[in-house]
Structure formats: C-alpha cells, structure tokens
Amino acid sequence: MDRPCSQLLHQLHQVIMAYTQKQLPNVILSNLEINAQDLIRLIANNEFLTQASIFEKTTYINQLAHFLENFRQYIQKRFGIWAMINQPMMDQWVQQFPQQRYLEIMAGNASLSAALAQRDQKVIATDNGSWAAWSQTSRNCWFPVQKLDARQAVQKYGAESDVILLAWSPDGDPIDWQILQLIRQLPNQPQFWIIGEYQGATNSALFWQRAHFKYDQRIHNINQYYPHFDLVKDRLLMVR
Known part of the structure; x- marks a missing residue:
C-alpha cells in the first residue's frame, strides 16, 4: 500500500486500540483529508491491491475516504469521546500548568479528568448523566464521576477549584453561557477553560x-x- 496511506491507517489503529483500553493515544493524528492527488497516487501505485481491478481499487478508495471523513463520528459513537485529546498534549498540559485543582463539568465519560488524574493533578469530574439516554458509552467512565449537573457542580466545587473545565459543550445549548455567568460571580475567580470550536x-x-x-x-x-x-x-481556550 501507498506509504503515507499505510502510516495514516496505522495511526488510526493506534487511536482505536488506545480508546478500547481506556487510554489516550500516544499519537498526534495527521490530517485525515484526502485530496484528488492522493487518490491518483494511490490508484497508480503498482503495489496497491495488485490483484484488484481498477473498479475494485476505486471502490476500496471510496470506502477509505468515507471512513476517514467520518472517523471523528465513529469515535464519538463507539467510545463516547468528543474531544480527541492525546498523551503528548496532556503531558504538555501539566508541564505548562503543574499542580492545579480542576473541576470538570459535563464530563461525559471523564477521559479528560482521567488523563489529568493520571498525571497527579487534583480533579473532580461531574456530569448529570443525561447523555446516557442516547449513548450506551456513558456506562464506560474512565474516572469516577459525581452525578451533578453543571450548575450544581460549579455551586458546590467552584470555590475550591483553580480551573473549571468544559469540553465540547453541546452546539446551541446556552448552558455554557449560564455557567460562565456563575463562574464570574465566584469570589475566588477560578479560570474557565473550554475545548471547543469557535463559532x-x-x-x-x-x-x-x-x-x-x-x-x-x-x-x-x-x-x-x-x-x-x-x-x-x-x-483549548481560556475564557473570562
């Protein structure tokens, strides 16, 4: 198989195997987007599916392109992971911010909290469990999660936290703005960090x-x- 394509598939395999074991991947994913030149190079490669016809090669490539395009959705559905963090990122995180007290709200399966706790950070993970109604992956938490909604969690633990974390807040749900207003009222003024896509x-x-x-x-x-x-x-964004 084409070497860049083979390397990319190896990376995806590493990601899937890591998440299967409730671990973060030790690989930083390459760009998964395939362009026309990539496809032409793959079809023209004499070592790619040597016994296959052009039609069979094209079918395979279309299936591969579809899988790459939907890889994030595959991870979300199978593992309940939206913020696809990795080991090198988390190593850098605690190097830059050592010994913080974290409160994660709407933590889901708490993969982020688990990664911080594994690096000797103080973490409290919270979630009201509402997503269990549509995702069975909620049963596979990586770290103990207290059953509190976001407002309850901030009111209970915000005053003793250095940083409040929110990863992949649902698109269009104003709970994030409500939480930000609560955080701004806390006397200790904890930092609010989110993982999300701007607008x-x-x-x-x-x-x-x-x-x-x-x-x-x-x-x-x-x-x-x-x-x-x-x-x-x-x-990762720092919000005030």
Missing part, C-alpha cells in the same frame, strides 16, 4: 458573543499538540 460545532451562539477570551502562551503551547485533523477546528 462552529460546539457551544452556543450566545456564549461566543458574550465570552471574553484571554491569550496565554502556555495554552498556545498545549494547542501545538492538538492540531486539526479534519474539518473541525477545536482547541
């Missing part, structure tokens, strides 16, 4: 309109290990 696949329009974003070189350094691999351009 894209995550969060509400009201949140994007009302939130103030703070540039921090350390956050930028973390995002260098969280590059975009498909059409979604999510990243």
Whole structure:
C-alpha cells in the first residue's frame, strides 16, 4: 500500500486500540483529508491491491475516504469521546500548568479528568448523566464521576477549584453561557477553560458573543499538540 496511506491507517489503529483500553493515544493524528492527488497516487501505485481491478481499487478508495471523513463520528459513537485529546498534549498540559485543582463539568465519560488524574493533578469530574439516554458509552467512565449537573457542580466545587473545565459543550445549548455567568460571580475567580470550536460545532451562539477570551502562551503551547485533523477546528481556550 501507498506509504503515507499505510502510516495514516496505522495511526488510526493506534487511536482505536488506545480508546478500547481506556487510554489516550500516544499519537498526534495527521490530517485525515484526502485530496484528488492522493487518490491518483494511490490508484497508480503498482503495489496497491495488485490483484484488484481498477473498479475494485476505486471502490476500496471510496470506502477509505468515507471512513476517514467520518472517523471523528465513529469515535464519538463507539467510545463516547468528543474531544480527541492525546498523551503528548496532556503531558504538555501539566508541564505548562503543574499542580492545579480542576473541576470538570459535563464530563461525559471523564477521559479528560482521567488523563489529568493520571498525571497527579487534583480533579473532580461531574456530569448529570443525561447523555446516557442516547449513548450506551456513558456506562464506560474512565474516572469516577459525581452525578451533578453543571450548575450544581460549579455551586458546590467552584470555590475550591483553580480551573473549571468544559469540553465540547453541546452546539446551541446556552448552558455554557449560564455557567460562565456563575463562574464570574465566584469570589475566588477560578479560570474557565473550554475545548471547543469557535463559532462552529460546539457551544452556543450566545456564549461566543458574550465570552471574553484571554491569550496565554502556555495554552498556545498545549494547542501545538492538538492540531486539526479534519474539518473541525477545536482547541483549548481560556475564557473570562
């Protein structure tokens, strides 16, 4: 098989195997988008499906392109993971911000909290479990999750947290703006970090309109290990 294509498939296999074992992948995914030149090079490769006809090769390539295009959706459906963080990113995270006290709200299966706890960070993960109604993956938590909705969690633990985390808040749901208002009222003024796509696949329009974003070189350094691999351009953001 074409070497770049083979390397890409190996990366995807590593990601799937890691998530199957409730671990973050140790690989930073390459761009999964395939262009016309990639397809032409693959079809013309004499080592690619040597016994197959042009029709069979084309069918295979179409199936491959479809899988790559929908890889994020496959991971979401099979593992309940939306923020596809990785080991190098989390290593950089705790290097840039050592010894923080984290509260994760709407944590889902808590893969982010688990990664922080494995790196000796103090973490409380919370979620009201509402997503269990449409995803069986909610039964496979990576880390203990307290059953609290986002507002309850901020009211209970916000005052003792350095950072409140929210990864992939649902698109169009104003809960993110409600939470930001609660956080702004806390006397200890914890930081609010989100993982999301600006005015894209995550969060509400009201949140994007009302939130103030703070540039921090350390956050930028973390995002260098969280590059975009498909059409979604999510990243770690510091919000005020």
